Amino acid sequence: MIEADQPIILIGPMGVGKTTIGKKLAKALDRSFIDTDKVIVAEHGDISKIFSERGEREFRNLEHQAIASNLLPRVVLATGGGAVTNPANLELLRQGFVIYLSTNGKHMASRLRFSKRPLIKNGIDDWRRIYDERRSLYEGAADFTVDTSSQALATTIQLIKARVTNND
Secondary structure (H helix, E strand, O other): OOOOOOOEEEEOOOOOOHHHHHHHHHHHHOOEEEEHHHHHHHHHOOHHHHHHHHHHHHHHHHHHHHHHHHOOOOEEEEOOOOHHHOHHHHHHHOOOEEEEEEOOOOOHHHHHOOOOOOOOOOOHHHHHHHHHHHHHHHHHHOOEEEEOOOOOHHHHHHHHHHHHHOOO
16 A cells, blocks of 8 residues: 555666656656656766776675655655675565556567667677566565556556555
């Protein structure tokens, strides 16, 4: 059950649309929107550079700080795809209402074609492997799951809005 001011947290694989959906959802619910990846970039620089110069472990520490400092009332928070890999983040996520944006992956190759994401240097094959590794973490952390595979963005927003407002 979601409380009126409880943060709404979006999780799911990279490229699934957490930022796009998050912005529209926040507007539809009259909430603020925060993307943890954008927070990290604003405070620490390019994510690919963080990975190459400081390593994934340091990036995950920065990600944890971004989540912890932005779990605010009436916020829609989009997390990075790997946020669920850190047990400390899973503890933080329990403070909000967690929505897992799932996908069958059919449209991901085109979405990721020009991506500079550090963990998918080999394209869609890396994406599939990572998603398969993390899927059970997403499922375990979620309070609600929405399959974004074959529906319009507006439908996804409607489904989420109906779920979170029916419990207010």
